[in-house]
Amino acid sequence: MSATKAARERATIVDVARAAGVSRQTVSNVLNRPELVAAPTRDRVRQEIVRLGFAPNVAAQQLRRRRASAYGFEVNPSLVGKMGHILDGFLVELTTTAPGHQSHLVTFTADRDDVLAGYRQLLGTGLVDGFIVGDTRYGDPRPAWLVESGVPFVAFGRIWDLPALDQWVDVDGRAGMRTAVEHLLAEGYGSVAFLGWPVGSPAGDDRRQGWLDGLAGSTADTPSLVEESVQDLNRATCAAARLLERMGGAGAILCASDLLALGAMRAVRAAGLEPGSDIGVVGMDDSDVAEALELTSLRQPLREAAVAAWRILHGDPKGRAPALLAPTLIIRNSSTRSQEKKP
């Protein structure tokens, strides 16, 4: 889709005002100061905004404010710094690539009880023109609210509840897991068990499906070899120990994250076995822990994801939405059978 074509197709604020039977100023108020507008009018205008697919033009906003555009990025203090949490890496890549897209990044934290409050407040300061929304989840109120409010945004993570919204970038965990299964079978581990998160998280379910995909294409038939653990090292170690008992001292364990994989490595060693030469172990995220422990892991293409996010946000014709990017398998000692072990 070319930029010109997009501009031609895009509904204007006048279209929205006409359809809702209100003035242009009222539409603007609904977008910028909704508290000034009576609830029934506000709802009618928002319905028309969504129906017509109206989105304020980033370039026009930028011109009006006569400064570089800036975008808010939510930092979740309870997640950041945790092993395998990749949003801090994504933040760095967004910052690094921002100048090439005439953009700046403003970090903020959201309220735990009212997830939209932080977004509302930051918009109110006039500091940002839109958002990059990370860590999307089932029942996420942010995408719908941003569309209704006419605020430009791009999501890092699929917009799971609103399949019609394609303004997202994500990493194809499913394809990555399939690649990992193929690698483990090619290494001769015979069977590939799965240590995943409890069913119900979009990324976790997606990764589990990739494991099943990988098995479906092989002669190994082990889809019953699965255990679940939340993202906690001790619980992951226990879950992996249960899995190991059922595996009969052979095979490989594919894990939904590096932290789960670290638990698996601990369980393997506790059973008197060696990761790699005895039991294959693969994680996902390629955290610094994976590198330090010689753990094979799926690396997320964060630089590529950041560039795709900026392009989609700015309506750059080179940025195709949605963007589903493949992770790369970084092979280390934990998933190779014949190797020289490092000390």
Place this chain on the structure above:
Amino acid sequence: MSATKAARERATIVDVARAAGVSRQTVSNVLNRPELVAAPTRDRVRQEIVRLGFAPNVAAQQLRRRRASAYGFEVNPSLVGKMGHILDGFLVELTTTAPGHQSHLVTFTADRDDVLAGYRQLLGTGLVDGFIVGDTRYGDPRPAWLVESGVPFVAFGRIWDLPALDQWVDVDGRAGMRTAVEHLLAEGYGSVAFLGWPVGSPAGDDRRQGWLDGLAGSTADTPSLVEESVQDLNRATCAAARLLERMGGAGAILCASDLLALGAMRAVRAAGLEPGSDIGVVGMDDSDVAEALELTSLRQPLREAAVAAWRILHGDPKGRAPALLAPTLIIRNSSTRSQEKKP
């Protein structure tokens, strides 16, 4: 120092103009658009700015711009995400504590060849009111330039070359290392060797001094047991192996960082010994790797540092500058002699 007293003592733009024999507008130009001012005049004005200690008032700037104040924070892509790099943790804490100080954070990257260019560019956009300058070093051009340019800032890390500038927050690595030596001696390791970075980095030299301080207060006399390595796992492992040979299979290794400590743990295991029960190992930064590997480490008080930084930046009477904060020793299996080993 109370806020009122600070205001009374502070030189104004009029004082600078009078002293330099120029108009108020010229001083303002030197600060905001130096390219408009002839070099000799610019130099004269800058000399008076530094001599009179003139610093534009953050609150006044904020009022003038009629929006929340925002501060730039440089992200160094070559450092972030590396094990034990604590600036991403600091960024999260700055973001979390910003709303309590009516502030926002704008991340940016600096040019490798012209470290000031990124600062100049971001100032030029009008998006930020000042900076939080991390990763200070010997020969750092940023503090002097920011003072000369009249840009409000606070440093995370001492302003090593300009001892008269006290607007910084730092973590007392020296005190932390002394505490670690005392802990290792109390655990009965007998001798404490040091694995540090090559002499010449301010934080590294400071930590080494803390090790010497700790030995000086004890009966253990092992200041010759020192090896150096850059921040690289393989080199750290080799350096630790050399150190171990000289230690005769007993004692402890105190390391300047978690990455060096990870190398030490590898060398210990390669020598057929066990970290903790045979050789004590302590790192610094309390990275997620330290937690995963049961490595004792010095945790930096990043939340406290962020709050102190905001207070100093805003001239909050509760924020005393400089702020030198003590790290906390997090004791794990790698530095305790009698323990139940986790799998």
